[in-house]
Amino acid sequence: MTMAEDATKSSHTFRIETAGRASRAIAAAAIIIACLLMLLPLVAGRNLIQDMIFLFYMLALAQCWNLLAGYAGLISVGQQAFVGLGGYLLFALTLLGGIDPLLAIPLAGVASALLALPTALIVFRLRGAYFAIGTWVVAEIYRLVFAQFKPLGGGTGTSLTPSITSSVPGIEWVKALLDVRTPAARDIISYWVALALMGGTLAVVYVILRSRRGLALGAIRDNELAAAGLGVDIYRIKLAVYVAAAAMTGMIGALIYLQKARISPDAAFSVLDWTAYIIFITVIGGIGTMEGPAVGAVVFYLMQRYLADFGASYLILLGTLGIVIMLFAPRGLWGLLTDRYDLTLFPTRRRLVVDEGDSHFG
Secondary structure (H helix, E strand, C coil): CCCCHHHCCCCCCCEECCCCHHHHHHHHHHHHHHHHHHHHHHHHHHHHHHHHHHHHHHHHHHHHHHHHHCCCCCCCCCCCHHHHHHHHHHHHHHHHCCCCCHHHHHHHHHHHHHHHHHHHHHHCCCHHHHHHHHHHHHHHHHHHHHCCHHHHHHCEEEECCCHHHHHCCHHHHHHHHCCCHHHHHHHHHHHHHHHHHHHHHHHHHHHHHHHHHHHHHHHHHCHHHHHCCCCHHHHHHHHHHHHHHHHHHHHHHHHHHHHHHCCCHHHHHHHHHHHHHHHHHHHHHHHCHHHHHHHHHHHHHHHHHHHHHHHHHHHHHHHHHHHHHHHHHHCCHHHHHHHHHHCCCCCCCCCCEEECCCEEEC
């Protein structure tokens, strides 16, 4: 009997599955939650709106860093370079170019991506710890450049004029609809933009991971030499991921400083305020998964919300928690959940299912 005949007579059928039933139910619940989040400003106070903006952009930033480090193996400690670039580009476009603030956000993302190309030519020559240090050095160079750029305030920074902050499209409509003042209306617009950017970031990362590039990233992460032997263009894949992360981070940085309405080099390019927290969020949530940064962002937000008043003790607690998670749960909090339950909010991995035998491979 030939193999073809044997396969024909076999009663087993095979299929490729990316998510279990529980995962599909959770995904449906997530869509409902997203719709409810869109309506939150109709009932929430200004403090909660501002807190949610913070949560959204930290989650999006962590997702970008996770794409770099968790999937492409690019451990960057210089992502604050693109947060700061996005913020400064928005200020330059609005203050010096007279461009609408909301239009300036995607333009800042495009410009950040373009600036990431020459940056990559430098840092991609480095490996391991030298790459990480190189990204930090590049961020410091950008900080020093903008500290000398007098049209945007030099080392002391500058602020958006009231005419710019009050001219954000949609403010008058929100004021009339919800009967709020201009600052509250601006926060609501920022909330919706932050929600859109967070959703867009999740969508872009998910599409990348589900594509052929995602399979290539998985191969690179598991064994770079083996991936190269299989014909994967490692440099090109990593460059595409680096530029995409820079574009998304730049847009998020632009929104952050549009909402703050003030920028300075030390704040915009701070490794502690941005990259250190982003790494913490990703590590405690679960690096190398899309769900991990979401879990980590919620934990970080709760700690920031209720423990930040303790000053240095709060930072010590953050560091201690990070160390404990790395030692006892190296796959993060989301890894602990997936070890116990069959949960996947963003199914990117494929598995072979034998229908009649109910067996799983891969």
